[in-house]
Amino acid sequence: MTDAWGQFKSFDGKKFKAMDAEFTRGASNLIGGKDLTACFQCAKCSAGCPVSDKVNIQIHEVMRMLLFGLKEVLETDMVWLCTTCYTCQERCPQGIEITDILFGLKNMAFKKRIAPPGYSGARQSLYDKGRLYEPTDWERDDLGLDPVPVLNIEDTKRMLKKTGLMKLEEDV
Template sequence: MTETWGQLKSFEGKEFSTLDKNFTREASKLIGGQDLTACFQCAKCSAGCPVSDKVNVQVHELMRMLVFGLKEVLDTDMVWLCTTCYTCQERCPQGIDITDIIFGLKNMAFKEGKTPQGYIVSRKGLYDTGKLYEPTDWEREDLGLGDVPELDVEDTQKMFKDTGLMKLKEGDEE
């Protein structure tokens, strides 16, 4: 098992005392969320998920947590380790837009300041340099390429500002 990011590591020993109807209502407003109750827990989504061995809460369990209004779902690894590959969505016999729901959950978690440190660091790097990582010279040499051209980061920074991406959570000042 890899290091986990979320606070909720598994269901083992965990007691959920409150089922939050308002949270289920909020989740049902996400793109794809209108079909939450169509999930019959076949787990076909989890069976095809490429990160299923990296997370302790599987995607079909995440779906059930949403129906039950368990807001702890925002603390699960599944939300952030999801690669958005859309395999689950393709496989779901009920046609539920699972990946789109997870996109919505990322946004909900972000608004509450529940963003893994790695994303925060990557975001700053992208803002400052316009790149997520620095290509190494030897990689470029192998491909017969010259130096990396300087990037104009103005448009990237404008996009960050216009979308509020530099805030750490809802309500933060830019």
């Protein structure tokens, strides 16, 4: 077990107050979520997951938490450490679109401000500078390239505003 990101570390000693049927309904409405009930916990998804030894909660456990309406699933590190490689989805004997569900969970978590800090920073950088990584002139110089071209980011800003990316968080 690593010190991976996420508040929810383990089921050990955890007491859940209530299963939230509304949350399960929301998860069922995610892309891929309609087949949640088909999961019979074979764990074939987890057996092939490349980050299974890096996370506190395995992907088959995430599936069960969703079905049981346990909102703490949004705080598990699996949501953000998933590489979206689609291996679990390919392996699932029930044809559940697991990775697509995880994309939806990322959105749900981000809206509730549950995300590693770097994600907000990356979004802001994209909005402010039009890129996630700022190349420097000396790096380009080393490669014999011209200085970093100035980007016109007004179109990017307009697009990001229109998609609602800058205001994803729900009011709390």
